[in-house]
Amino acid sequence: MKTCYFRPLALCAVLLLTATPGFAGAEDVRVTDPWARASIGVNRPGAAYLTLHNTGQDDVTLTGVTTPLALRPEIHLTSTNAEGISSMRRAGDITIAAGESVSLEPGGLHTMLMQLQTPMQEGESFPLTFEFSDGGTVTADVPVLGLAARGPLE
């Protein structure tokens, strides 16, 4: 899946639909509350948020993310220090213990969508595929809300 963005979009979509089954860990991961804010064109990075629930008996480790929407999607962590200075960096691998969940939400973790291929338009949605260390993937359909959205739709 890592090489997905070097292939035509149509092939990419086929891969997204077929790449999941057969992995005990990743297939127990459920996604809730996906959302993203609209982008202004394609020149500025976007961000996507959601919660990943590990409903299985084994820990899973999130290692990467892909989407046909952006050439360089990455999981980022925003942190704010004691002086009130915020910055973001790559989050690295994220382990979700059995029965636990991890939220990607403003000011914490987010999927940073760099080098957008198409603008993120309010009312549309896009697939986001999370890759786990066991080789499994989980794909969520992320609705795009307005730029001034404050959270997922109820």
Add this chain to the structure above:
Amino acid sequence: MRLRTIQLILWALALAASLAYGLLIWWPENQKTTAETQFTARFELTDHQGITRTQADFTGRWMLVFFGFSNCPDVCPTTLAEVAAVMDGLGPDAAEVAPLFISIDPERDTPEALAEYVPLFGAGITGLTGTTQQIEQTGQGFHIFYEKIEEAAAPGGYTMGHSSQLFLFDPSAVYAKSWQYGTPAEEILADLKEQMEQW
């Protein structure tokens, strides 16, 4: 007569010493108050319509000031969305509040770039930018910090780290309050209304 003069001089010296000591104790505290909590908003920048603006254009209104950059996908739109919710919540009193977004990324944030950005929050936010030097001076005046961070995949190869508080200035442009990043709009709105009532 001569003894009395010496006595007077000694008393004067003692008085001067205790005054100096008192001043020494009181001074740093007072300096700190002046520097950190009593500062006045000061800037000369260009707004997103290309018009030169200073704090004088906004005095008479409360100013809600946030520093950020339009290539920021997380902290900045999140805060501006909260600001938009605060402005909505103010109802008719919104006319007394000027929300300002000051770019700390003058390289990418031209007035034209800000014109694509701030109106989308629909809250009457004024976007402000300037030359690198103008932004530097503004940052110093507001006691804020910002830095470039390498990020190869981002436009221009960098992203920014920056002070993420939301600042409030009273109608005479004097610092009133700040909120840490992540403070919900409801809390900001309640604080702001209280300040406006007390004014």
